[in-house]
Amino acid sequence: ERERGGSGVRERERGGSGVRERERGGSGGGPCAEARAGAKMLLVLAEEHKEHLGFLTRVDAAVVGEFCRIAVEFLKKGSNPKIFEGAARKLNVNTETVQNGVEGLMYLMTESSKMMISEVDFQDSVLVLGFSEDLNKLLLQLYLDNRREIRQILSELAPDLPHYHNLEWRLDVQLASRALKQQIKPLLTLKLHLEQNGRRNASVFQTDPATLLHLIRKLEQALNEMKTNHCRRIVRNIK
Amino acid sequence: MELPEYALKGLQLLADPSHFSDKTFHILVEAAFESLLNPQTDGATLDHAELGNLDLTLVKQCNVAIATCVLEAGKQNADASTLSTVLEDCRLGGERIDLFCATYQKNKDKVESLLGGLARYPSHIIDASWRLEYHIRNNHLHKVNQPAYLLTLNVENGSRPTQDVTFSCTMEQLQDLLGKLKDAAKSMEKASQM
Numbered sequence: 495e496r497e498r499g500g501s502g503v504r505e506r507e508r509g510g511s512g513v514r515e516r517e518r519g520g521s522g523g524g525p526c527a528e529a530r531a532g533a534k535m536l537l538v539l540a541e542e543h544k545e546h547l548g549f550l551t552r553v554d555a556a557v558v559g560e561f562c563r564i565a566v567e568f569l570k571k572g573s574n575p576k577i578f579e580g581a582a583r584k585l586n587v588n589t590e591t592v593q594n595g596v597e598g599l600m601y602l603m604t605e606s607s608k609m610m611i612s613e614v615d616f617q618d619s620v621l622v623l624g625f626s627e628d629l630n631k632l633l634l635q636l637y638l639d640n641r642r643e644i645r646q647i648l649s650e651l652a653p654d655l656p657h658y659h660n661l662e663w664r665l666d667v668q669l670a671s672r673a674l675k676q677q678i679k680p681l682l683t684l685k686l687h688l689e690q691n692g693r694r695n696a697s698v699f700q701t702d703p704a705t706l707l708h709l710i711r712k713l714e715q716a717l718n719e720m721k722t723n724h725c726r727r728i729v730r731n732i733k
Numbered sequence: 734m735e736l737p738e739y740a741l742k743g744l745q746l747l748a749d750p751s752h753f754s755d756k757t758f759h760i761l762v763e764a765a766f767e768s769l770l771n772p773q774t775d776g777a778t779l780d781h782a783e784l785g786n787l788d789l790t791l792v793k794q795c796n797v798a799i800a801t802c803v804l805e806a807g808k809q810n811a812d813a814s815t816l817s818t819v820l821e822d823c824r825l826g827g828e829r830i831d832l833f834c835a836t837y838q839k840n841k842d843k844v845e846s847l848l849g850g851l852a853r854y855p856s857h858i859i860d861a862s863w864r865l866e867y868h869i870r871n872n873h874l875h876k877v878n879q880p881a882y883l884l885t886l887n888v889e890n891g892s893r894p895t896q897d898v899t900f901s902c903t904m905e906q907l908q909d910l911l912g913k914l915k916d917a918a919k920s921m922e923k924a925s926q927m
Contacts, residue, residue, distance in 0.1 A: 610876040645874060652871040655883070658902035661910050663917045665924060674848040676810040680925065682917055683855065686886075688900050697898060699888060701858040703921050709861050710918060713884075713911045716863040720880055720904060728867060732878060 535611045537602075537619040546598035547623055549591055557585065558629060562636050565599035569644060573597075599636075606637050607644035659694060660687040682706055734805060734815050743798020744823035752791060757783055758829055761792065762836055765799035770843045803837060807844035856888035856895050882907050 539547075550558050564577060578596065582589040606616055616637055620630055661684060668679040680703055687696045701709070719725055736744075746752055753761065760783050768774050784792055806816050813834050820830045837844075864883040870876060884907075885899045902910065 608874055648874045649877070651873040655901040656899070658884075658900055658906040658910060661913045663913060665917065665920055667924075671849070671852040673808060673851040674845060675808055677849060679849065680921060682921065684858070684917075686898070686900075688898075698855045699858050699886070700855050703918075703925075705858060705860075706914065706918055706921065709858065710911065710914050712861050712863065713907065713914070716865065716882060716884075717904070717907055717911060719865050725865070725867075725880070729878075729880070732867065732869060733876075 534618075535609060535615045537605055537609070537611065537616075539602075539619070539622065543598055543601065544623060546594035547602065549587075549595035550599075550629065551625060553585060555628065555632075558632065561596055561599060562632065565596050565603065566636065566640050568596065569600055569603065569640075569647065602633070603637060603640060603644060604648065607641040608648055610641070610645070613638065654691050656688040656690040658686075659689045661685070662687070734809055734811050734819050736802060736805060736819065739794075740798045740801040741823055743794045744802065744820065744825065746791060747795045747798060748820075748823055748825040748829065750826075752787075753795075755828070757787065759832060760784060761795060762799060762833060765796045766803065766836055766840050768796070769800045769803060770840060770847060803840075803844060804848070806837065807841070807848050813838070850891065854890070856890045858886050859889050860887040861885065862887070880904055 550561065553561075560581075564581075568574070573596075575593070578589050578593045582592045585592070602620075606619075611619070613634065616634055617630065620633055625633070663685070664683045666681045666683055668677055668681055670677055682701050682703070684699045684701065685696050686699065687694060747758065747761070760781055764781060764784070802816075802819065805811075809815075816834055816837060817830050820833060825833070862885045866881050866883065868877045868879045868881050880903070882902050882904070883899065884902065885897050887897050888895045
């Protein structure tokens with residue numbers, strides 16, 4: 495669904511607006527900058543992007559609100575170019591201006607959400623646009639309200655490995671086979687449901703009681719790793 | 734217990750002291766069991782010095798007869814008297830019957846194991862390995878900061894080629910998986926007490 499109209503979150507890949515992050519103060523930028531606690535993270539907006547967003551100052555508050563709503567809707571469900579035409583006619587501007595404005599908003603939201611920039615940093619980044627106090631507040635609220643969901647959508651773009659969905663099990667006792675007529679063999683039949691890129695499949699396996707206990711021990715060991723000091727220290731220090 | 738014609742013929746030949754002395758009978762029976770239960774030996778057991786001067790075709794025929802008889806007995810879970818009856822009908826002497834049955838008893842478990850492994854079944858899980866990672870970021874999302882597990886289940890399916898299954902899961906998903914396996918184990922324990 496998100497592919498509809500060729501826009502939505504994938505918009506970021508187009509030439510369009512460029513947004514970079516930069517560390518303010520301190521010793522220059524680069525990806526390590528974020529790991530340092532308390533580092534300022536500003537979005538540096540390209541000129542073109544600023545121009546596109548500038549359109550928002552030329553329309554009244556209700557329209558801006560509507561554009562914000564549309565931008566978020568497009569991020570979640572894919573864009574619908576017809577809306578641009580309708581709005582352009584009503585406002586008496588050309589379609590491209592409306593499109594740039596809305597897409598500019600979308601890009602502002604996705605970049606901010608991607609970086610998970612703080613409230614303060616968002617406000618400072620937006621200051622350069624020279625918007626009114628009210629508009630700044632509106633944009634901040636839009637960011638805060640939607641960033642969790644936008645991040646959720648972005649996470650679906652990352653490389654996906656088959657991941658666990660569910661496990662069904664069944665306890666059987668095998669009584670006979672063609673080669674051996676009288677048996678009492680306890681068996682556990684498992685159906686492992688995995689999911690990848692939205693597609694699910696299931697595989698059937700079996701195991702015996704001894705191996706089952708062995709698997710349980712091994713997996714418990716894996717789970718307990720997270721509680722060790724080593725892992726706790728890493729989780730605490732990487733922010 | 735029904736045996737095919739060629740097996741019965743082979744046993745009758747085995748019974749005949751003019752073909753096999755008591756000693757060679759003993760050696761052949763042991764060798765036959767060995768080559769049946771130990772696939773690596775691959776007929777080498779029949780290369781015994783004492784059997785060297787016997788007719789090769791005869792030796793082979795008797796070897797096949799013994800193997801057929803043993804497998805059928807194993808399949809049906811035949812008891813000693815059933816086995817004795819079959820051997821009597823093939824005119825084996827008392828001593829030879831006792832020897833045969835004793836050897837069979839001694840190897841019964843191995844025979845059952847061998848037969849039990851012959852079946853079609855879903856891939857059997859034999860082991861698992863895991864990897865714990867901390868996902869920091871990707872090119873679509875920064876500050877992910879989530880632990881992630883990568884699990885591999887090692888499987889086998891007789892001599893058929895298999896593919897180990899690898900999948901990722903979060904801590905919660907691993908807890909879910911583990912919880913379900915523990916339920917299965919509890920239920921297995923309860924069933925074994927019934």
